[in-house]
Amino acid sequence: MSNWKAILSYDGTPYHGWQIQPNLPTIQGTLAQVIHHITGESTLPQGSGRTDAGVHALAQVASFSLESPIPPANLHRALNRALPPSIRILSVEHAPTGFHARHSAVGKTYEYHIHPTGTICSPMLAPYVWPCPFPLDLQKLQQAATHILGSHDFTSFAATDPDLTTRTAEPIGEQPQHATAIRTIRHSYWREQEGILIYRVTGTGFLHHMVRNLVGTFVEAGMGRISPHAIPEILARCNRSAAGPTAPSSGLFLVEVEY
Known part of the structure; x- marks a missing residue:
C-alpha cells in the first residue's frame, strides 16, 4: 500500500x-x-x-x-x-508512512470574507462572501479580534450540537484524543481589500463552527451592539449563549494547513 x-x-x-x-x-x-x-x-x-x-x-x-x-x-x-x-x-x-491529513497537522489558517453594506454585491461574488446588511467599524472588528490571541478555552464559540461532541473535540496534531476546547491562536486580524472585509485567523486547531461563531461575535462588536473588549468575558463564561450568532458558511475559506 x-x-x-x-x-x-x-x-x-x-x-x-x-x-x-x-x-x-x-x-x-x-x-x-x-x-x-x-x-x-x-x-x-x-x-x-x-x-x-x-x-x-x-x-x-x-x-x-x-x-x-x-x-x-x-x-x-x-x-x-x-x-x-x-x-x-x-x-x-x-507521503511518508504514517502521514495523516488531520492527525499530522500542526496548524490551520482560515479566512472569512464580508461584503459590507453600502454597495451592491455582484452575483458573481455573492456565493463567496457574507453580504452583511449592517454598517461595520473596521477598527472595532480588529480590537475584538486581538482578544483571542494566545491559548484559551473556546467553548463559548463552539457548536452546541451534542451529536458533534467527538468531532468538536478532535485536536489537530499529536495531542491525545480527549475532549478539550483549548486552542492556541497565533494570528487574528481584519483587513479591507477592494471593498471586502477579510478576517484571517491561524491556530493549532478549531472547534466546530468556531471561526463562524467568532466572526458573528466580532460583527456584533463592529456594529456597536457589544464592546470589542467584551470578548475576554465571553471566553471566560464557556457558554455558547454568551457569544454572538453564527456567520453564514458562504464567506469561509480554509486557506492553509501546516505540517
Whole structure:
C-alpha cells in the first residue's frame, strides 16, 4: 500500500460539506468515487478537517492509501479529468508512512470574507462572501479580534450540537484524543481589500463552527451592539449563549494547513 497526500481546492457551494453522507453530495464522497473510478479501489480520503456545507477551501489536504502502482503525475491528471469543475486537485504525491491529513497537522489558517453594506454585491461574488446588511467599524472588528490571541478555552464559540461532541473535540496534531476546547491562536486580524472585509485567523486547531461563531461575535462588536473588549468575558463564561450568532458558511475559506 502506498500512502498519498493530495492538496485540493473546492467551491463548497453545491456540497453538503466534506464528510461523506448518504444520498448527499460531499467533497469526501465525490473524491472517493473518482478514485474508485480511476483505480478500482475503495478508499475513504481523510481530510485535514471537516468543512461544513457551503464552506470553501483554497488548500484542503487529504490523505489516502492505494495499492495501484500509478505514477503521481498520471493520478493527478486523471483525478482532475474525472472530478467536477468545482473541485480541483492542486497537487498529489506519495507521503511518508504514517502521514495523516488531520492527525499530522500542526496548524490551520482560515479566512472569512464580508461584503459590507453600502454597495451592491455582484452575483458573481455573492456565493463567496457574507453580504452583511449592517454598517461595520473596521477598527472595532480588529480590537475584538486581538482578544483571542494566545491559548484559551473556546467553548463559548463552539457548536452546541451534542451529536458533534467527538468531532468538536478532535485536536489537530499529536495531542491525545480527549475532549478539550483549548486552542492556541497565533494570528487574528481584519483587513479591507477592494471593498471586502477579510478576517484571517491561524491556530493549532478549531472547534466546530468556531471561526463562524467568532466572526458573528466580532460583527456584533463592529456594529456597536457589544464592546470589542467584551470578548475576554465571553471566553471566560464557556457558554455558547454568551457569544454572538453564527456567520453564514458562504464567506469561509480554509486557506492553509501546516505540517
